[in-house]
Amino acid sequence: MRLKVKIAVAAAAVTLLFGMSVAPALAATPSLPQQVALQIGDAAGNGYFGYYGQEIDLQPTSMTSIELPKDVFTFQAYVKDSDGLMKWLPFRDFESITLEDTNTVDPFGYRLGIDDTVSLTDGTAITPAFPYLIRAEYLPGGLETAVAGTTTPTPSCSETESVNVFKRGSEKLAFAKSGAVKRAGTTFVFQVSANAGVGTIKVTISKSGSKTLTYNVATDANGAATATLKLGT
Numbered sequence: 001m002r003l004k005v006k007i008a009v010a011a012a013a014v015t016l017l018f019g020m021s022v023a024p025a026l027a028a029t030p031s032l033p034q035q036v037a038l039q040i041g042d043a044a045g046n047g048y049f050g051y052y053g054q055e056i057d058l059q060p061t062s063m064t065s066i067e068l069p070k071d072v073f074t075f076q077a078y079v080k081d082s083d084g085l086m087k088w089l090p091f092r093d094f095e096s097i098t099l100e101d102t103n104t105v106d107p108f109g110y111r112l113g114i115d116d117t118v119s120l121t122d123g124t125a126i127t128p129a130f131p132y133l134i135r136a137e138y139l140p141g142g143l144e145t146a147v148a149g150t151t152t153p154t155p156s157c158s159e160t161e162s163v164n165v166f167k168r169g170s171e172k173l174a175f176a177k178s179g180a181v182k183r184a185g186t187t188f189v190f191q192v193s194a195n196a197g198v199g200t201i202k203v204t205i206s207k208s209g210s211k212t213l214t215y216n217v218a219t220d221a222n223g224a225a226t227a228t229l230k231l232g233t
Helices: 002-021 141-146
Strands: 035-039 049-050 055-062 071-082 086-089 108-111 132-139 159-165 174-178 186-191 199-205 213-221 225-231
Touching: 035 159, 049 141, 055 071, 055 132, 108 186, 186 213, 199 225, 213 225
Parallel strands: 049 159
Antiparallel strands: 035 055, 055 108, 071 086, 071 132, 132 159, 174 186, 186 225, 199 213
């Protein structure tokens, strides 16, 4: 009977010893959400209109704290993902922009319709259909450094802004041959101005007494195209 009591006391002592030797881990506390503003170009709060290819600025600002080194801004668009669901996804080259200095957030610029490309989760790159919605996400990574890892940064998002493009009244098309003119196939270079981006040029080749030929030539993001066309008889 005494032996059983001694064994029980010894087991309790071992349990107590191990319990005292293991310190409980400190749980990280989430940082407070921030109020973030986003200005697009010279517009704030009312959306933005511009011409295709026009350079515009994105200016994010934390209204409730001073931006610190290692803080991160990401610009996102609300688009249909590869799984068919609407999601906030980052623009390519405008995700995880890390600050290097305190309270110095420079505007980030892109060309409307050219640089505002979104990466879908399957790796596909698309340009959002206009008008599209955009926001800035702010992740205060500097807070984590200040509190020695006991703070978990909480991402905060700006208000949602809309971005649209003006419809141009007219465009001009310049074209020139590249190399010798051959009926069996002549290379032409086309350029639309002002730049209207990706689209289609309709080319018609006609001559009295000959069959009329029609070609559809696709332009790239810069409104340019090169195509080899048969001139017929």
